[in-house]
Amino acid sequence: MKRLVSEPRPDWKRRIEEQGLVFSTTALPDGRNVEYWHEGAYYEFTMDEVETLEQTAEDMHLMCLEAAKFLATGAMGTIGIGAEALELAGESLQAGDADIYGRFDFIYDGLGGPAKMLEYNADTPTGLIEAAVAQWFWLQDVFPEKDQWNGIHEALIRQWKKLQYRTGMSTLHVAHSEAEESGEDWMTAAYMRDVAGQAGWTTIGINMSDIGWDPNLNRFVDLDNFLISTIFKLYPWELMMKEPFGHRLLQRAHNPRWLEPAWKMLLSNKALLAALWHLYPDHPNLLPAYLDGPGPLKEWVAKPLHGREGDNIRIHAAGIHLEQPGGYGREGWCYQQFHALPDFDGNRPVLGLWVVGGESVGCGIRESDGPVTDYFCRFVPNTIDAPAPLPPASNQGQAYSSKAGIAP
Known part of the structure; x- marks a missing residue:
């Protein structure tokens, strides 16, 4: 992997x-603005790296499912969600409730060593539009002869088709x-409507706050009192509970049918990291x-169990x-061994x-100047050091650009 x-x-x-x-x-505390999208550089992978990392992510996903089963037993406590929520998550996992997507965060330096998992954002992962859409358009404009590690868009459509076939809905x-004011959740929901459509x-x-309960039907309904049978929600389960x-x-x-399903509470919780290390x-x-303390670790990162975007990390x-600011931590902590992010001339990437x-199905790279993302x-786009394949029958250029203003 190179930064070019x-x-x-x-x-x-x-x-x-x-x-x-x-x-x-994004506005900085001192009043300056910084741009999240950065195309003054890009990361280039070899095809061998992509294939190895793809296998790593898929293996890790299966391991996380086993770790989720272990957490559901209560062997590591109620992991900040409570006994009833833990039981609900376990029932959902055992029932095999369908899911759509997730995003691993990995440390990888391209120097031959194994990638290291930082966490799994499997309930409300964001960073989707830049990874699935914006970097694909960048590639077509700047390097149309190259390939990119990015099949996210097509994979989402396939998964929604599978769900429809499976459920008949x-x-x-x-x-x-x-309540999220940046526009990221709004556009992520709009994009999910697009691929599902x-x-x-x-x-x-619908807004989360507009979901109602009909006591006669004993079911959740929308503003028109229309029964909600299947719903994708970009809102954390631990907050819903x-x-x-x-x-x-x-x-x-x-x-x-909630998407993501209740068992994703077990994968988005940082207790998953401790369960993985216990099992593997x-x-x-x-x-x-x-959990609860650094144990034998001499250097460590303390992560709140429900933390997001680096909030409250120590x-x-x-x-x-x-110590990062934020409102998390009362739910408990996971202590993970400190591992420095790779340094590309002061730029420290994390692979999503x-x-x-x-x-x-794809990779999105975020980089920071310091030790916390x-x-x-x-966000920095990527390429693969290989010729571009033939264009798919359905691609982002045909699918999304004309619908970027769709309202969720």
Whole structure:
């Protein structure tokens, strides 16, 4: 893997916004603005690297399912979600409730050593539009002769088609929280409506706060009192369980088909890292991890069990004593061995490996200046050092650019 310099397109800002990446500009505390999308550089993989990392992600996904089964037994406590939520997650896992997607975060330096898993964002993964769409368009504009590690768009359509075939359902509600103000959740939900629509679903957008309960039907309904039978929600399960309607979620027989399903509570929780290390000690793609304390670790990263975007992370390592702000931590902590991010001339990347239906389908790379990949990181596109394949029958250029303004 190499980090190579590239000349930004003159109208890159307009282009990414037309493609749905409307949340690229982030305001710093000092008033300055930074751009999340960065095309002044790109990372290039060899095909051998891609194939190895794909296999790693798929193997790790299967290992995470085994770790989720272990967590569901309660052997590591209630992992900050409570006994009822843990039982619900276990029932969902045992029932084989269908899922759509997830994103692993891996450390990888391209120097021949194994990639190391940092975490699995499998309930509400974001970073989707830039990985599936924006970097694909960048490739067509800048390096049309090259290939890219990116089959995310087609894989999502296939997965939605499989779900429709499996369930016989045709109407999908898509929900996000309007409390998220950057626009990322809104556009991610819009994009999910788009790929589901291409798979044959009729989609209906709704805010999480507008989901209602009909006591006569004993079911969740939308604003038109229309029964919600299948719903994709971009909202964490652990927060859903704490909402006023949270107790209704325990009545599985009266619930819609939730996507992501309740068992994703077990994969998005940082306790998963400790469960993995317990089940697969010394695995080359894992970092040692423990609950409640660092145990034998001399250098460690403390992660709140429900944390996101680097919030509240604490690092204790040689020359680094850092604590990120945020509102997490009361739910408990996981302590993972510290592993420095690779350094490409001051740029520290993390690979986001996307998994759809258990299959590794693409990569999105975020890089930071410091040891934590947080709100101020940069997304950098990728290429593969190989000729571009023939274009697929359905691609992002035909599928999404004309629908970037679709409202969820």
